[in-house]
């Protein structure tokens with residue numbers, strides 16, 4: 001009969017830190033392990049189900065130090081039920097071999113960017129042989145990749161990767177459209193619709209995030225196209241013009257509110273594991 005349809009579940013991923021913003025410029029940025037754990041707990045309580053992690057050293061500089069990464073994965077597992085995704089993107093200065101070693105920290109998931117992109121005044125380097133090596137390593141180590149798509153060419157590369165090497169560990173294919181990076185695809189509804197329209201058939205879920213002022217147009221377009229959301233201080237530092245983000249929890253809460261308007265409820269961590277093909 002007629003009635004209220006149960007809301008669909010919305011995966012909210014929080015990317016609380018990133019590698020680009022300095023602690024000096026933005027003291028609210030979680031850079032220590034304690035701050036990260038507290039942020040993770042707050043964001044889980046607010047409705048996030050996955051965390052995309054970049055870590056910092058004692059001077060708050062981005063690092064891919066393996067001991068720290070391993071400790072971070074363990075601390076997040078002990079203090080939350082979030083799906084733990086480590087960034088293999090690191091910062092634009094990290095060498096490719098350190099980025100491959102991230103998988104030694106045995107996260108649930110890892111980011112895997114599908115091609116090189118201009119990144120502001122820098123270059124975020126992801127040569128095809130590196131993409132293939134990282135992908136095969138993720139299959140071997142049983143880590144679920146999240147394919148980061150900064151450009152339409154990255155979507156073409158994902159077709160090529162899946163055709164050549166088959167499905168990821170777990171059998172699900174989850175992508176994240178990273179839009180509005182200066183040098184990547186624009187953070188607009190038109191670009192999102194174009195990219196989503198040509199995703200490989202194997203894709204089982206996708207999220208989107210818009211950098212900076214593109215965050216809201218991208219989130220609204222993603223919701224209307226049936227996508228999931230990534231939010232956090234890695235991607236945006238203002239909630240509106242002139243108002244700095246106070247906490248990652250605030251951005252997760254806003255994503256939950258947008259989802260509610262779209263009649264979607266935040267996905268639980270257990271549902272997220274099922275979605276991503278993570279046995280646990």
Ligand code: KMH
Pocket residue numbers: 018019020087088089090091092111112113119124148
């Ligand atoms: N920090 C950027 C250069 C990822 O985490 O995989 C790359 C990045 C993507 O943030």
Ligand code: ZN
Pocket residue numbers: 015018052054087089090111234
């Ligand atoms: Zn990242």
